[in-house]
Amino acid sequence: MIRYGCQSIDDADKAAVQAVLDSVWLTQGPTIGRFEQAVASHCAVPFATAVSNGTAALHLSCLALGVGPGDAVWTSPNTFVASANCALYCGAKVDFVDIDRATLNLDPAKLADKLVAARRDGCLPKVVIPVHFSGRSCDMEAIAALAREFGFRVIEDASHALGASYRGTPVGCCRHADITVTSFHPVKLITTGEGGMTLTRDEAVGKRLARLRSHGITSDPALAEGEWDGPWFYQQIDLGYNYRMTDLQAALGESQMKRLPQFVARRRALVRRYREILQDLPVALPADDADDDSAWHLFVIRVAAAHRRAVFEALRAADIMVNVHYIPVHLQPWYRRLGFRPGDFPEAEDYYREAITLPLHPQLSDADQDFVVATLAAALARLG
Numbered sequence: 085m086i087r088y089g090c091q092s093i094d095d096a097d098k099a100a101v102q103a104v105l106d107s108v109w110l111t112q113g114p115t116i117g118r119f120e121q122a123v124a125s126h127c128a129v130p131f132a133t134a135v136s137n138g139t140a141a142l143h144l145s146c147l148a149l150g151v152g153p154g155d156a157v158w159t160s161p162n163t164f165v166a167s168a169n170c171a172l173y174c175g176a177k178v179d180f181v182d183i184d185r186a187t188l189n190l191d192p193a194k195l196a197d198k199l200v201a202a203r204r205d206g207c208l209p210k211v212v213i214p215v216h217f218s219g220r221s222c223d224m225e226a227i228a229a230l231a232r233e234f235g236f237r238v239i240e241d242a243s244h245a246l247g248a249s250y251r252g253t254p255v256g257c258c259r260h261a262d263i264t265v266t267s268f269h270p271v272k273l274i275t276t277g278e279g280g281m282t283l284t285r286d287e288a289v290g291k292r293l294a295r296l297r298s299h300g301i302t303s304d305p306a307l308a309e310g311e312w313d314g315p316w317f318y319q320q321i322d323l324g325y326n327y328r329m330t331d332l333q334a335a336l337g338e339s340q341m342k343r344l345p346q347f348v349a350r351r352r353a354l355v356r357r358y359r360e361i362l363q364d365l366p367v368a369l370p371a372d373d374a375d376d377d378s379a380w381h382l383f384v385i386r387v388a389a390a391h392r393r394a395v396f397e398a399l400r401a402a403d404i405m406v407n408v409h410y411i412p413v414h415l416q417p418w419y420r421r422l423g424f425r426p427g428d429f430p431e432a433e434d435y436y437r438e439a440i441t442l443p444l445h446p447q448l449s450d451a452d453q454d455f456v457v458a459t460l461a462a463a464l465a466r467l468g
């Protein structure tokens with residue numbers, strides 16, 4: 085079976101987890117800080133908070149920016165549901181901005197139009213969550229310029245984009261965002277089993293995120309309200325959660341971070357190879373990434389909508405676990421109940437009807453890739 089995405093665990097990764105098992109601290113120990121430091125230094129950003137998963141990272145990020153009832157949060161419809169659900173958890177309203185046909189990312193021109201209309205109607209968003217689909221950064225300079233003009237905050241969903249760069253800076257550096265989040269689910273760029281992280285340059289936001297991860301509790305007397313009873317004392321000053329990552333997971337993550345550059349290099353090499361061996365087939369390939377900036381979490385091709393299902397089934401029948409990223413979030417039943425309808429975001433819907441995610445991960449061999457392409461070519465030839 086060839087999976088669309090898959091972790092790579094080596095002996096050093098296993099030894100790192102074993103070392104934590106043999107230590108005193110299975111959770112709330114020193115490995116968490118080391119993993120946070122490894123990601124922060126890769127991303128050139130000062131404050132990192134490891135959490136239990138990427139969804140928790142999104143939820144805490146909304147809370148840390150003060151999202152609540154009466155607020156609006158906008159994101160891309162071409163994403164995993166968590167990018168939108170995080171705002172609903174906070175009691176806010178969600179809306180979407182349609183994607184750019186080439187990059188498949190939230191389109192800054194459509195965002196600008198929607199902001200002008202929202203300003204007129206008095207319903208500007210508090211937060212916009214651009215999603216770096218497939219590992220390619222959104223146009224963050226354009227989005228940050230709009231954030232300044234219209235006064236919203238920005239959370240980058242970089243679940244696909246750890247290891248990517250944007251105009252010479254690492255994705256995650258938060259030059260154009262208040263917070264960046266990422267995920268360490270096994271299909272993502274590195275894994276901790278389950279896991280996620282928030283990154284920020286804003287020290288106050290960073291402290292708030294760390295506190296919200298652990299029940300909203302502080303043991304810093306400087307933050308005390310009233311008397312500080314003694315050295316045993318702590319206070320709950322926010323309503324937080326237990327969204328902690330374990331040290332077992334952090335050890336795996338710290339070890340995986342050393343391998344991130346190789347993982348991304350292998351993904352980029354596989355993408356170059358896909359482009360070569362797919363060039364004569366009647367499929368649309370992802371837009372060029374001339375600067376090799378994308379982390380290439382996903383490799384999505386587009387086939388004629390009328391053939392998508394047959395092609396998908398032919399690949400699955402050959403034990404090639406292709407996938408589709410993404411069913412537009414606004415078409416999910418939960419979101420339809422909130423009033424969204426087919427036709428609301430036509431680019432995302434058109435793209436969805438044609439998309440197939442081919443296997444792409446560091447463990448994929450050239451021979452696996454040849455088999456995927458041969459199976460795809462045979463299916464397309466049968467369909468004529």
Ligand SMILES: *Cc1c(COP(=O)(O)O)cnc(C)c1O
Binds near residue numbers: 241
């Ligand atoms: C994976 C993913 C998430 C959620 O991450 P989990 O760690 O699975 O909670 C959020 N947004 C996007 C775009 C993702 O791909």
